[in-house]
Structures are given as C-alpha cells and as structure tokens.
Amino acid sequence: MTNFRFIIEYDGTDFEGWQAQGEDHRTVQGCIAEALATLAGEPVSLMGSGRTDAGVHAEAQVANARFETRLREVELQRALNATLPPDVAIRAVHRVDDDFDARRAALSKRYRYTIWNHPLRSPLRARTSWWVRAPLDLSAIEKAAGELLGEHDFASFQATGSQVKSSVRTLLGAELSGSAGGALQLEFEGDGFLRYMVRNLVGTLVEVGRDRIAPDAIAGILSACDRAAAAATAPAHGLTLVSVRYRDGASDVWAGAGE
C-alpha cells in the first residue's frame, strides 16, 4: 500500500460539499473516491484536510488515500483528471510517508471570502462572490478584523448545535484587500476553523462595515460565547479554501509544482 497526497481544485457550485454522503449526493470526496476505486480495483478511503460546505470552492484542498497501484504519480494524476467531471481537478499527486494524515497533519488553513460591494448585482461574479449592495466602511472592517486575531474561544462564530470538544482556535491572519464599491477579499488564516466560522466572521464584519456593529464590540461578541451575539452567516458561494499548510509547506505552492 502506498499513501498518496492529492491537491484538489473545485468549483463548489454544483457539489453538496466535500464530505461523501452516499450515492444520491454529489460530493467532491465521493467523486474522487469513486475515480480512485476504479483505478485501484477496490474501495479507497480518501481523507480530506477538513470538510467544505455545499457551495464552497477550493483552490488547493488536500486529501490523502492509501492503495496499491503500479502507476507513477503523474500517471495517476492524468488518469484521475481524465475521469473527473469539469468542476473538479487534481492539481498534484505526491507519494507521502505512510503515517501522513491530511486532516491531523494540517498546521493551518487559509480561506478567502469575496464580496461584490456594489449597488448592482454582477452576473459574471455571481458564482463566487457575495453581493453586498450597502456601502462598507473598510477601515472599520480592518479594525474589527484585528480584534479577531490571536487565540480566542470562537463559540459565538460556530454553527449552532456544533459538538466539538473545544471551540478555542487561533486566528493567525485576517486581511482585507480590494476597494469599496468593487470586489473585496477577506482572507483568514487559522490553525483550525469551526463549522461556518469563516462565514460567521464575514457576516459580522460586514455588519461592522455597515456601521451596525462597532469594531470595539468584537471583544464582547467573542467573550459572550453565544452564537446569537454575532451576526448572520454569510452565504457559502463567496468562500474559497485557498491552501492548507503542513510541515513541508503549503498546498498552493505544491500545486504549482504539479504536472
């Protein structure tokens, strides 16, 4: 058995998220596992660095799977890409140590959230941006984003009903780019993210930008540890998993080294 690491790009629009849910559901994990099983001639278990929700995109998701094959990495990649549908592709394949686990070995993840901040909706941006028509105060958003950095209990930004041992996470980066009245990007890097956490952070930061929440109210929202203290969840289609970082580097860099 060889352990392979895969770097995966997908347009999440027509997927019911990453996580396989059985035959009636079109998921990224399901599609790739099925293609691997055909190549390997037996069921293959594919483990992602984490789930992405329905509609969320990825530039460089990471997963690993153990199976027997005579194919070299580049042949495996070509065979998979020839089989996979147009909205998912394997950007790179590497043999890795047998104990590598894409989920447990992940050191941090980077997400980008794109907002189309304009009075009018934009059909050409509709699949990958959240349309926010209200003018946004970017300096207020930047100030609030700064308050989120570091180690906090992010329970107020976790999907209702989540059951995790701890909702303490460390946000390593939260950067705003772009221009008001156009396309805005919010990038978040963290050692881990709770369910809906990025989308809940974005929902709250947009309320800050609309002057409905003050930037210095962020500390109180965090300490409340209550989902009701933060704002509504931003929609899935604006979110992209950009990269996953491991001891040997980040997935968007490895992908560039692919075939």
Add this chain to the structure above:
Amino acid sequence: MTNFRFIIEYDGTDFEGWQAQGEDHRTVQGCIAEALATLAGEPVSLMGSGRTDAGVHAEAQVANARFETRLREVELQRALNATLPPDVAIRAVHRVDDDFDARRAALSKRYRYTIWNHPLRSPLRARTSWWVRAPLDLSAIEKAAGELLGEHDFASFQATGSQVKSSVRTLLGAELSGSAGGALQLEFEGDGFLRYMVRNLVGTLVEVGRDRIAPDAIAGILSACDRAAAAATAPAHGLTLVSVRYRDGASDVWAGAGE
C-alpha cells in the same frame, strides 16, 4: 415613446446567445425584451449593438428600445433587475435621442479572450477561459497580433457561409497580457467584427504561439481571403464583449456611472 439605452452584463454560459430565436430558446435579447414587455404592457423591440454567440459573455453590451413608461431611468433599471434571472443584469439605463440606434451608432467594440495556458485544467476558470495546455511563445503571438492591425479584408477569419456585403474591417487594437503558464488575455478593438472573427483570430494566434504558424505567415493568411487558410475557431466560453464605443463614450464607462 422614449428611446432608452441599456448597458447589459451577462454570463453567457446558459444562454443560446444574444439574438432572440423564439420561445423555446433562452437568449439574452429574449429575456430582456420579455421583461420590458411586462413593464410596458406591450411588445417591445430591443436592438443590440450586435449579436454575441451562444456561450459568449458580456461586461457591457449595449442595446436600445423605444416604449412608453412613467418610470424614471433608475426605477426602470431596478424593476428590470428585480425581474431578470441571475445571469443577466442591467448595469445602466439612459434616455437617449430618438434616432439613437445601438447597432448603427456603434463606432467600435472591444472583446477580451481569456486562455488558461497551463498543463492542467482549472475548474474555477472553466466557464470563462479556454484551456490550452501546450506552452505558448508569447512574443510570437504579439508579433502576429501586430500583423493583424489596421484595415484588412478579414474573409479568412469569417465564419464559413457568412453573407455580408464586405468583409473589410479595421482592427484598432490587439493586445496580449498575462504570463505564459498562467492566465492570458487577448484584447481586440475594432470598428466591427465578422461572425466568429475574434474566435478565429484567437485560434490562429494560438497556433502561432505553438509554433505551427509563423508570425510572418499572417499577411498571407489575410490575403488568401479563404477561411481554410486560417486555423480552427477558438471556443465561445473564453470570449467576453468588454465594451462598445459611441460618439459620447464607451459602455464600460457609462456602466460605472449606473445606479
């Protein structure tokens, strides 16, 4: 009757082009004319600056229509955008002189063709870029593009079977941007374009980039006035109509001044 000028953005993926073709066909012109007819209470004839083919996108297509309405421009725009499907939107509406005709008054048009020049297909770019995996010689493409500038008979780059009085057009600009091994853009500005002309120019320029046609063969391809002298047509989904220029300005500028 008032004559209105509309600036229109659309994602062409799910349209059978601009030109209305009857009820069973989903076209941009058909969708907007139907929305206008509902508002005006009578059939409305909408005239575009020109057709775009099935799958071709537009950032700022221009059209005009004459009808009676009590609505102000901004109200008309809002009412239309509330009715139109997600893949088409009205970026601006202006009252114009009664004799304004979006097709006949157009001085020039600008198109952008996007190529994803990488060994691997990219799901997140699949809707708007042509995937060309072979390495391309960008300086050869630039040299060939320069040979296309100016007034020529573009019969070699016209769809087979076209029946136009003259296939002489003036290409005012042909610029390459981006980097080899990534996303490339070819932008063309011209006083008019024959059917498939941009896609046929791109198909030929890519063959130049692949070293299958020499840049100095362009003059001969032009003078042949024979479609068989040029290369195959590039696919529609890489093409976007960027703007249309009139005596009072270009449509991408007016669109920015919209609601």
